[in-house]
């Protein structure tokens with residue numbers, strides 16, 4: 001969200017030749033498959049001498065390799081959002097322009113009481129926006145609807161739910177609903193304590209943009225249950241599908257289309273914005289930006305670009321959730337930055353002291369009793385984004401202590417297909433990735449760099465193939 005724009009116009013076409021760029025590389029798995037990394041050993045506690053561990057092991061263990069990409073992989077960047085909102089050359093579209101599978105429309109039309117579930121632990125702006133957007137849209141059409149994201153939300157996401165409509169699993173009587181809809185997720189075990197509800201449900205729907213070839217198995221839905229899925233990885237955010245679904249079901253029920261889309265619009269816009277990192281993510285599509293623009297100008301902005309810019313200001317201020325100074329200072333003291341040799345040169349590597357995280361959370365709770373650890377980690381991701389911007393073609397890694405081991409996040413300027421199926425950052429889109437690895441710091445980092453190297457080889461081949469067919 002705070003990721004800086006690198007400025008300048010986006011490339012209009014893939015005009016850079018990469019002939020010969022991938023000579024000598026080998027790829028053992030097809031593009032788009034999940035890189036598989038297994039690191040043995042039980043989870044370990046953060047060692048007190050983390051800084052020393054970084055010095056001694058990280059630099060020494062990461063293999064230096066000849067760059068595997070000689071040419072420049074084109075960046076697919078969109079114009080800066082504020083310029084796009086006022087630039088007449090950037091089209092604006094509305095959710096009605098997106099076709100919705102008829103089975104999705106029919107099932108939503110027929111349902112009277114709908115339970116909408118987003119992913120949790122972690123939640124993100126798209127799952128919150130999608131869950132609230134669908135719920136609000138259905139309520140505007142006279143249906144009963146309840147949204148669940150089963151975790152305490154970090155401060156930034158609390159701003160997307162000002163009326164505190166989201167429920168926890170423990171607060172919901174699942175037997176009261178005739179349709180269960182999962183948004184932005186197709187796996188029961190990523191919904192917190194909603195997994196058993198999903199498995200027992202007899203009428204289930206999935207609206208998602210993450211690759212899931214066998215949703216019935218991933219959900220644990222029984223063979224006799226009705227399952228209706230709309231899974232399409234070409235969408236940057238599930239919120240785009242949700243906006244379209246609200247429009248379509250409003251039309252199908254003869255309801256007030258404008259009221260339904262209007263009720264969903266703030267949440268849908270938030271999902272589009274967050275899953276594309278404010279439309280700065282390398283893989284973000286113009287179609288998504290156009291949908292955001294249509295919602296911002298025509299729905300939230302009252303038809304005026306000034307109104308749209310005001311809506312964007314409010315969205316960004318809410319998402320920014322600025323930390324108190326004392327909390328931020330504590331966190332910054334716990335952030336370690338090192339540089340490792342990666343496949344494309346020097347790769348910034350960031351590490352986080354677990355003790356600093358704990359101290360900062362205690363300090364934060366003096367300011368806000370609802371504070372959770374997620375309120376704090378945004379600072380590290382901002383640092384990661386900044387490091388990624390400075391990596392000059394390399395990729396920055398962030399390694400943070402987590403409940404079951406270490407959380408490794410990666411950011412880079414180059415398009416990167418890294419762990420799409422395990423990714424929750426950036427909607428699983430190129431350039432943003434996350435993996436959970438259970439091991440100590442040094443092998444985790446080495447494994448993370450291996451993921452980056454492998455994904456870069458695959459991406460180089462994919463880009464070369466794209467150019468060969470003249471796209």
Ligand SMILES: [Mn+2]
Nearest residue numbers: 126184238427
């Ligand atoms: Mn998403």
